Amino acid sequence: MGATSHQAGAAGRAPTADHPSSVRNVVLVGHTGAGKTTLVEALALTAGAVTRAGRVEDGSTVSDHDEIEHRQQRSVQLSLVPVEWAGTKVNLLDTPGYADFVGELRAGLRAADAALFVVSSSDGIDGATRMVWEECQAVGMPRAIVVTHLEAARADHAQMAAVCADAFGGDDPDAVVPLHLPLYGPAGPDGHAPVTGLLDLLTQRVHDYSSGGRAERDPEPEELAQIAGARSRLIEAVIAESEDETLMDRYLGGEDIDLKSLVADLERAVARGTFHPVLMAAPAADGARQGLGTVELLELVTRGFPTPLERDPVPVTAPDGADRPAVACDPDGPLVAEVVKTSSDPYVGRISLVRVFSGTLLPEQTVHVSGHGLTDRGHEDHDVDERTGALSCPFGKQQRPVTRAVAGDLACVAKLTRAETGDTLSAKDRPLLMEPWQMPDPLLPLAVQAHSKADEDKLSQGLARLAAEDPTMRLEQNPDTHQVVLWCLGEAHQDVALERLRTRYGVQVDPVPHRVSLRETFGAPASGRGRHVKQSGGHGQFAICEIEVEPLPPGSGIEFVDKVVGGAVPRQFIPSVEKGVRAQAARGLAAGYPLVDVRVTLLDGKAHSVDSSDAAFQTAGALALREAAASSAIHLLEPVAELAVLVPDDYVGPVMSDLAGRRGRVVGTEQSGSGRTLVRAEIPEIEISRYAVELRSVSHGTGRFSRSYARHEPMPPNIAEKVRERLEKGSPLT
Incomplete structure (x- = not known):
């Protein structure tokens, strides 16, 4: 890029934007340890948002790590760091790189208009980062690559440029090209030469950072020779993206192309998302004013x-589903904003990070909050009016007030007590609803119980607030096992959920083994007699009934048939027998799991004119079913899931072997896009309670899966026996 005048924002002042044209929303993507947060702090220092190494005057960092992140030693949430450069407000969205927090990454992608992929020169590019690149490519999001950890002893920048072209270039590796070459200083005692500047391939100027700031100079002859070959490749790549179809012929004919035209073509190609420059950056050394490559x-x-x-106009509907015209980015248009993140502050309360897509959002404004359709995850739909609190811009642990947020900008909104992540804010008199972005499905269960009676009283509210902050979490009250289950994306996600419950909401919970919803059924026909006769003075109890039980096909439930003749059981007590049978079936017979898929036939019985009652025949019905179970084999039924696993072709073999080891049955495979295979299988749910973690290991973080309930089927006798043994010992049943 050519030289330009630099205008940095004043430290401590919240950047503002008066028009969408002066806003850039950029999300930083990369695996854990790639250096995203360090890069954000370096950019803030260069832009003048802070005066030293990412620190604000209260001592916090601009990325505002909370205590949970310090304990996790990784970023676990999306953070916004706004800076100002050359009169433009740049909203830097720093995302977690760990797979458990991919929901925060997706929120960042939703709020941004372009992406910086941060890769470490020493660690390379992992499969998960490549998958996110492909997602951005599918929607045409502009992208650039930033290589970090330039100081690493084993860093090879020429090789890293080739790795980036191979990983991100796809069918057009020439579209991923470095803009600079590294300039090395004198080698140290270990023989490692540090990067002290950049050789600009377009302008053929040297950007020297060795003095602590950025200084430009002409290249030395040997530096100019080093530039030549790489510059030719860059110019050809830029010209290939030019709208001027004569430019390539002129260049190949020996004509010198005007630098201004080349820079303009490069910028247009980057904005279109068809050209992806590779840059280098490093944090500022102690006492330095600028980090290398940050300008x-x-x-x-x-x-x-x-x-x-x-950005393309955003599709919207009315809250009732009626069609509405798509809204463009216009400060004077109808208000359409979206909550991309929800957090809690101990002093301010709930804070909502909002991206404004149309209109202008003001403080103390009544807006309509439209829900997001995630009721299956414990997030209720919303269709209410609510008044916004103050608008602010985050700066370390502080929130600096702003007077408005125009279309295209991001801001934090206080005191939206009903709005949750994914909700749409619109005008009170013109409510609109945006289609929610795709959330990853939480597939790792965490069953919890209150630690004490005091915690039990606060548990429901704490879980509701936790779910409001995190749409990637699903809250379940399992009616079969009576467990409270938090469905998460991984073990780190579980740890953060428990820590937030404890520290933010004052609720201490204990994890307990997650129980799978087993069932019982009869293995063969059986008969039973229930006799409930008691006489202890006064009104007695008398009821006798005889039943026959026979197994039914899977999915039949419980059928009750009356074949009593001659009034042996009075008509008014037949429903009582059925009620007692069904109550006992719900309690289970052998291992305490509900009985299903049987037909219970009432054949005969006896009654007393005075002592028979509804309660007596309910008890007799339950006793008859238990006697029948004692004379028949009771089979345990386990739930079977339909599993769809999407993995790169290289991991199909390991995944299928792993499924086979879990009693899974592969029912088919099919190609799903370039280089990926969808493996479909049926597998007992008891075998995949931790599959969200284990698939990540088998596929090196590149696999994804979905699951759905298929049916219950008989559990193998050896496994069923182990379950019964654990029940007899009082051990938890999983």
């Missing part, structure tokens, strides 16, 4: 990345 990166963001005005 160049801010130039690319402000000049090459698109404004919110270039």
Whole structure:
């Protein structure tokens, strides 16, 4: 990129935007440890948002790690760091790199208009990062690559450029090209030469950072020779993206192309999402004013990345589903904003991070909150009016007030007590609803119980507030096992959920083994007699009934048939027998699990004119069913899930072997896009309670799966016997 005048924001002042054209929303993507947060802090220092190493005056960092993140030693939530550069407000959205917090990443992608993929020169590019690149590619999001950890002893920047082209180039590796080459300083005692500057391939200028700031100079002859080959490849890649179809012929004919035209074509290609430059960046050394490559990166963001005005109009509907015209990014248009993150502050209360897509959001404004359709995860739909609190811009642990948020900008809104992540804010007199973004399905169960009676009283409210903050979590009250289950994305996600319950909401819970909903059924026909006769003075109890039980096909439930003749059981007590049978079936017979798929036939019985009653015949019905069970084999039925596992072709074999080891039956495979296979299988649910973690290991973080209930089927006798033994010992049943 060519040289430009740099205008940094003043430290401590909240950047503001008066028009969408002066906003850039950029999400940083990359695996854990790639250096995203360090890069954000370096950019904030270069832009003048802070005066030293990412620190604000209260001592916090601009990325505002909370206590949970310090304990986790990783970022676990989306954070917004706004900076100002050359009169442009740049909203930097720092996302977690760990797979358990992919929901925060998806929120960042939703709020952004472009992405910076941060890769470590020493660690390479993992499969999960490649998958996110493909997602961005599918929607045409502009992207650039930033190589970090330049100081690593084993860093090979030429090789890293080739790795980026291979990983991100797809069918067009020439679209992933470095803008600079590293300039090395004198080698140290270990023989490692540090990167002290950049050789700009377009301008053929040297950006020297060795003095603590950025200084430009002409290249030395040997540096100019080093630039030549890489510069030719860059120019050809830029010209290939040019709208001027004569440019390539002129260049190949020996004509010198005007630098201004090349820069303009590069910026247009980046904004279109068809060209992906590779840059380098490093944090500032102690006492330095600027980190290496941060000026160049801010130039690319402000000049090459698109404004919110270039985003396609957003589809909306009325809350009742009626069609409405799509809304464009217009500060004077109808208000449409979306809550992309919800958090809690001990002093302010709930804080909602909002992306404004149309209109202008003001403080103390009455807005309509429309729900998001995630009721299956414990998030209720909303269709209410609510008054916004103050608008602010995050700065470390502080919230600096702003007077408005125009279309295209992001801001924090206080005191939205009903709005949750994914909800739409719109005008009170013109309510609208955006289609929610795709959330990953939480597939790792965590059963919890209150630690004490005091915690039990607060548990329901604490769980509701936790679910409001995190739409990737599903809250379940299992009616079969009577357990409270938090469905999470992984073990780290579980740890964060428990920690937030304890520290933010004052609720201490204990994890307990997750129980699978087993069933029981009869293995063969059987008969039973229930006799309930008691006489202890006064009104007695008398009821006798005889039943026959026979197994039915799976999914039949419980059938009750009356074949009593001659009034042996009075008509008014036949429903009582059925009620007693069904109550006993719900309690189970052998292992305490509900009985299903049987036909119970009432054949005969006896009654007393005075002592028979509804309660007596209910008891007799239950006793008859228990006697029948004692004379027949009772089979345990386990739930079977339909599993769809999407993995790269290289991992199909290991995944299928792993499924076979879990008593899974592969029912088919099919190609799903380039280089990926969808494996379909049926597998007992008891075998996949931790599959969300174990698939990640088998597929090196590249696999995904979905599951749905298929049916209950008989459990193998050896496994059923182990379950019964554990029940007899009082051990938890999983």
